[in-house]
Amino acid sequence: MGGESACLVCRARSFQPRYQRFGPLAQCNGCGFVTADVEFADADVRRLYDQRYFSGGEYDDYLRDRPAIQRNLTQRLENVLEYKRGGFLVEIGCAYGFFLELARPHFRVLGYDVADHAVEYCGTSSASRRRRSTFWRTKR
Numbered sequence: 001m002g003g004e005s006a007c008l009v010c011r012a013r014s015f016q017p018r019y020q021r022f023g024p025l026a027q028c029n030g031c032g033f034v035t036a037d038v039e040f041a042d043a044d045v046r047r048l049y050d051q052r053y054f055s056g057g058e059y060d061d062y063l064r065d066r067p068a069i070q071r072n073l074t075q076r077l078e079n080v081l082e083y084k085r086g087g088f089l090v091e092i093g094c095a096y097g098f099f100l101e102l103a104r105p106h107f108r109v110l111g112y113d114v115a116d117h118a119v120e121y122c123g124t125s126s127a128s129r130r131r132r133s134t135f136w137r138t139k140r
């Protein structure tokens with residue numbers, strides 16, 4: 001891992017390359033946690049997931065595609081429910097909260113996303129709690 005990076009789990013600063021055939025991955029020498037060996041500035045991540053990502057970029061119209069997206073997410077939720085029912089579910093990168101909406105009858109839910117507009121949408125939909133945050137620095 002480059003520079004000043006600390007393990008997200010144990011804060012150790014010693015890593016070794018791991019599973020390189022899958023990409024730039026590194027394993028913490030302190031706890032074994034495997035993470036991507038990449039670094040992005042917050043501004044880069046926010047730019048990547050701006051409104052264009054969801055409308056005209058990666059997705060033609062994310063909100064319009066909601067029924068199809070939620071059909072796919074329903075299968076994913078059923079997979080989760082095979083292992084866990086009840087408790088607290090946190091989704092990192094919740095976008096517009098479509099998965100949280102489906103999960104809410106089964107879990108207390110919380111979503112994080114860097115896209116302000118998506119988080120705002122969650123606030124107007126039925127996803128009960130959400131936060132705007134990068135994955136590595138939580139703003140409360």
Ligand SMILES: [Zn+2]
Nearest residue numbers: 007010028031
């Ligand atoms: Zn660690």
